[in-house]
Amino acid sequence: MLLGDLRADFPIPIAVVQHLDASRASRLAGILARRTPLAVKEAANGDALTKGTVYIAPPGHHLVITSKGNVSLTDTDRVHFVRPSVDRLFESAAAHCAPAVAVVLTGTGCDGASALGAIKQTGGVTIAQQHAAFEGMPQAAIDTGLIDFIMPLEEIGARLTAITRSSG
Numbered sequence: 001m002l003l004g005d006l007r008a009d010f011p012i013p014i015a016v017v018q019h020l021d022a023s024r025a026s027r028l029a030g031i032l033a034r035r036t037p038l039a040v041k042e043a044a045n046g047d048a049l050t051k052g053t054v055y056i057a058p059p060g061h062h063l064v065i066t067s068k069g070n071v072s073l074t075d076t077d078r079v080h081f082v083r084p085s086v087d088r089l090f091e092s093a094a095a096h097c098a099p100a101v102a103v104v105l106t107g108t109g110c111d112g113a114s115a116l117g118a119i120k121q122t123g124g125v126t127i128a129q130q131h132a133a134f135e136g137m138p139q140a141a142i143d144t145g146l147i148d149f150i151m152p153l154e155e156i157g158a159r160l161t162a163i164t165r166s167s168g
Helices: 028-033 086-096 116-121 136-143 153-167
Strands: 014-016 039-042 053-056 062-065 071-074 101-104 125-130 149-152
Touching (some): 028 053, 062 086, 086 101, 086 116, 101 136, 101 153, 116 125, 149 153
Parallel strands (some): 014 053, 125 149
16 A cells, blocks of 8 residues: 555655545545554645645545645635546645655546646656556546656555655
8 A cells, every 4th residue: 555655754745635525524534544654634724734644635625735835625616527636736736845746546537637747847756556446547647648657556655755765
């Protein structure tokens, strides 16, 4: 598992967007917290991003990063029919956390692909999951030609560790 492969002292914060039904409470933070040494929490409006912490976008809210490095949760229009949107997260990360690392994992649709250009233009690194259970999102990302690494899920954690070591 990707997050389980990272150490508790991982040097950057991680934001996670999963397309979930907004009418149901998410259990994702609790599930992930049991599988990683990182701190995991459902993001709250105004959270200051902290290294070694995973912030989960709550159902029905875009998770965007502000110029002050805080979380902003919005319920603005859906992007690619979804809220939260990976594209909204990536766009804000490129604008306020450059260089950022963008990882597109399993999922249907094309969310995440259109913001990869912003990540790349600001010196960031892009990764797409190979052999995903649902290949729509990773394939849409790969089809942009902007992906630096295409790899199986079990290799992404090691790549993230290598990237953060070489940039820090």
